[in-house]
C-alpha cells in the first residue's frame with residue numbers, strides 16, 4: 093500500500109473542475125438547443141455528443157492536436173509562456189470534454205420533459221427568457237440536472253484515455269486514480285490497484301446514491317408541504333352575459349372600429365399537414381370558438397398569445413401591432429398583454445397558489461404585489477389556499493387559480509382554451525357561472541374555446557365556427573344557432589337532421605332524401621342545397637294534427653339518455669331495420685311514456701318556422 097495520496101487529490105481536483113465546467117456549459121448549451129429549430133440541429137447535436145461515442149484516445153488525440161505546441165490553442169497559450177499539455181489543467185480539460193455530453197444530454201432531457209405549456213404561460217405572463225429559465229425551467233428540471241451532474245462527475249473521475257494522451261502520467265502532477273490503477277497493475281502492485289479501484293467505486297456510488305436519496309426527499313417535500321383539508325367549493329350567485337350589445341363584424345377583410353379599440357386577427361399559419369387561415373375582429377366581448385377537433389382553435393389562440401408565429405398576416409390589439417409579417421413586427425409574448433388559460437391550467441407545480449398568482453406581478457413593489465394577490469384570492473374565492481401547491485387543490489380550485497393568475501396582469505385579451513374540460517359536470521356548471529361573473533366585469537376581449545355547444549351559448553355573445561383551419565361562420569350566437577348558413581355550421585352547432593333540397597316555390601321545397609315537400613316561413617334562398625331541422629324541434633304526435641309539413645312515420649330505433657329518448661324515424665313507410673330511418677327526434681321521457689303504447693303510424697311535424705334552409 094502506498095502513502096502517496098496524490099492520485100486521489102489530482103483526480104478530485106480535475107473531476108471537480110470538470111464537473112463545474114460541464115455544469116454551466118452543459119446547461120447553457122441544453123437551453124440553447126431546446127429553443128434551436130435551425131436546419132443544423134442534427135449536425136450540432138452530433139458534434140456535442142461525439143465525445144461520448146468516440147474512443148477516449150481519439151478524443152485525446154484531437155485535443156492534443158488542438159492544445160499541442162503546433163495546435164492553434166497551444167500556439168495561443170505559448171504567447172503567454174504557458175503550456176497546457178502535460179499539466180493537471182490538461183487532465184481537467186480532457187475530463188471536461190468527455191463528461192460534457194452526459195451533462196448536456198441529461199439536462200436537455202430534463203428540460204424537454206417540462207410541460208411546454210408552463211413555459212408558454214410564463215411568457216404570456218410577461219416573463220423574460222432569463223426569468224423563465226431561472227424560475228420555471230430550472231427548478232422543474234432539478235432532479236434531472238442533479239443526476240446529470242453526478243454522471244458527469246463519475247465520468248470525469250474515471251477518465252483515462254484522453255487524459256493520458258493530453259496530460260500524460262506524471263506522478264504527483266497528472267497521474268489520476270485510473271492511471272494509478274493501470275500502472276499499478278502493470279507493475280504487479282495489485283493491492284495498490286485495489287485501493288484506487290475501491291476509492292473510485294465508493295466515490296462514484298455514494299454520489300449516485302446521495303442524489304437518489306435527495307430526489308426522493310425532494311418529491312416528498314413537494315407532496316407533503318402545506319397539507320390540510322380541501323375546502324368545499326362555494327357556489328357563486330349571479331351570472332348573465334356581459335352588458336354590451338354584440339357588434340357583428342363581417343368575416344372577410346376584418347377592420348377595427350374607428351376608435352381602433354379591440355382585437356383584429358387576419359393570419360395564415362402553414363404547418364406540415366395543416367393550414368390555419370382565419371380573419372376576425374372582437375371588441376370588448378366574449379367570442380366563442382367552436383369547431384371539430386383539429387380545426388385550428390388552439391392554434392389561433394397560440395398565434396394571438398405569441399407562442400406560435402403565423403406565416404403571414406397581422407394581429408392588432410387596441411391600436412398596437414402585435415404581429416405584422418409584412419412589416420416584420422412580432423412582439424414577444426411577454427410584451428403582448430395577452431393571457432392564456434390552458435385546458436390543464438398549466439399551474440407551476442413547484443410554486444404555491446400565491447406564487448403562481450404573483451408570477452406575472454414581479455414588476456410591482458412587494459406590498460402592492462401582495463395586496464393584489466390578496467384581492468384576487470378573495471375575488472376568486474381562494475382564501476385560505478394561498479400556501480397550497482397545485483396538486484393539493486381540487487380541479488375547480490386549480491381552474492380558479494389559473495384564472496386569477498391570468499387576470500393578475502390585467503390583460504387586454506384573455507384566451508381561454510377549453511378551461512372546463514377537466515371538470516366534472518357539477519363543478520363545470522359552478523365554475524362556468526363564476527367565469528360568466530368574472531367576464532361581466534372584464535373590460536378586455538375574451539376568446540373562449542369549447543366543444544360544448546350549450547356552454548358556448550351561455551358564456552359567449554358571438555361565435556366563430558372553425559373547420560379545416562378556416563372560420564366558416566362568424567356571427568351573433570343567436571344567428572349562428574338559428575340560421576346556420578351551411579350544413580357544416582349546422583352540424584357543428586348540433587343539428588343532426590339533413591336532407592338535400594330543391595326549391596319548388598317561393599316558400600316551398602322538396603326534401604329529396606326524406607321524400608317530402610315542405611312549406612317554409614322564410615323565402616327559399618337562391619342556391620338552396622340542403623334543409624335541416626334540430627332533433628328536439630321535431631314535433632311528434634300519435635295522431636295526425638291536420639297541419640302542414642306533417643307526415644306519418646314509423647319507429648326504426650329508440651335510444652335512451654338520462655332524461656330524453658332519441659327516436660330514429662322513417663317517414664311514410666315502415667323501416668326494414670334499425671338503420672333504415674330518415675330523421676332523429678328527441679323527446680323527454682314523459683312524452684315517450686305517453687307515446688310508446690300508441691300503434692303506428694305516429695306523425696312528425698316539421699314546423700315551418702324551425703326549418704333551416706342552407707345554401708351549398
Ligand SMILES: Nc1ncnc2c1ncn2[C@@H]1O[C@H](COP(=O)(O)OP(=O)(O)OP(=O)(O)O)[C@@H](O)[C@H]1O
Pocket residue numbers: 363364365366383384385386387388389390391392
Ligand atoms: N406544432 C405543430 N406542428 C404541426 N402541426 C400542428 C402543430 N400544432 C398543431 N398542429 C396541427 O394543427 C391542427 C390544428 O390544431 P389545433 O390544436 O389548433 O386544433 P383544435 O381545433 O384546437 O383541436 P382540439 O379541439 O382537438 O383541441 C391539427 O391538425 C394539428 O395536428
